[in-house]
Amino acid sequence: MRIIDLSTPVDASGWEPDPLIHEIMTPAEAARHMSEEMREHFGIEFDPAELPGQELLSLDTLTLTSHTGTHVDAPAHYGSTGAYGVPRTIDQMPLEWFLRPAHVLDITGVEPDTRTVGVPHLEKELARIGCRPQPLDIVLLHTGASRHVGTPRYFTEFTGLDGPATDYLLDLGVRVIGTDAFSLDAPFGDMIRRYHATGDPSVLWPAHFAGRRREYCQIERLAGLETLPPTGFRVACFPVKIAGAGAGWTRAVALLDE
Structure with a gap:
């Protein structure tokens, strides 16, 4: 087959009549974000420095219709x-x-x-x-x-x-x-x-x-x-x-x- x-x-670099915003959180930024979220929501302490390269996983946030x-x-x-x-x-x-x-x-x-x-x-x-x-x-x-x-x-x-x-x-x-x-x-x-x-x-x-x-x-x-x-x-x-x-x-x- x-x-x-x-x-x-879905390409934020192209022209659109309605807002299209694509924000990318890098793996390093996501590691720090995860640490903060775990502390705030679950009371868990975790130092991003313990991760390989101090990186976790990237995260994409989109605003679109x-x-x-x-x-x-x-x-x-x-x-x-x-x-x-x-x-x-x-x-x-x-x-x-x-x-x-x-x-x-x-x-x-x-x-x-x-x-x-x-x-x-x-x-x-x-x-x-x-x-x-x-x-x-x-x-x-x-x-x-x-x-x-x-x-x-x-x-x-x-x-x-x-x-x-x-x-x-x-x-x-x-x-x-x-x-x-x-x-x-x-x-x-x-x-x-x-x-x-x-x-x-x-x-x-x-x-x-x-x-x-x-x-x-x-x-x-x-x-x-x-x-x-x-x-x-x-x-x-x-x-x-x-x-x-x-x-x-x-x-x-x-x-x-x-």
């Missing part, structure tokens, strides 16, 4: 209520959703000014690759946006799904839709411009808000989709079990039998 990494890194890096959105992310009942949080989602056969749909050919794809494009792409997703299959959208990871362009230059296209995939029984872009919807600025021009609220976050009517998850900020065959592989994307959270990070990978 060949394993292909589909995840973007659950939507930093490759992550899975839970239904609770889309709103506080759903037509199907109370939306589930990420720790409540069934694990069998996250290890499934998968298919890649190429939407890199969409005109840059369009910023969204609809049902006709998805139907054409599925016909091209000769595939019809089965219930619970995972569908991944290759937009090409991952080439901008770490820069402001990653958050403004990508293509999303419109509302009918999202429902089309959900009607097929898909419950996990992934993208190598920042969002499954179009860029914020594009949606808001179209809303101001048309007054139509349906252009605002249609892919996310579909999750208020239909229970499903998104994987956002994937990478490496251009390296995959269009079908015939599996994806593993188990989300981190964060109690009560609307999303959880994942180390998403493709599994290809050889």
Whole structure:
């Protein structure tokens, strides 16, 4: 079996709209920290000088949102209520959703000014690759946006799904839709411009808000989709079990039998 990494890194050196702070405690600093913590919490005295090289173990502390890096959105992310009942949080989602056969749909050919794809494009792409997703299959959208990871362009230059296209995939029984872009919807600025021009609220976050009517998850900020065959592989994307959270990070990978 060949394993292909589909995840973007959590990298504090790249550009992010939300705070991302990565603090590293060196092994020497951690030895002193451990000594102080043992004394304060457990009344145990231990001199760090007794350790080899006066070092213990490094410790990383991160400040970030659950939507930093490759992550899975839970239904609770889309709103506080759903037509199907109370939306589930990420720790409540069934694990069998996250290890499934998968298919890649190429939407890199969409005109840059369009910023969204609809049902006709998805139907054409599925016909091209000769595939019809089965219930619970995972569908991944290759937009090409991952080439901008770490820069402001990653958050403004990508293509999303419109509302009918999202429902089309959900009607097929898909419950996990992934993208190598920042969002499954179009860029914020594009949606808001179209809303101001048309007054139509349906252009605002249609892919996310579909999750208020239909229970499903998104994987956002994937990478490496251009390296995959269009079908015939599996994806593993188990989300981190964060109690009560609307999303959880994942180390998403493709599994290809050889």
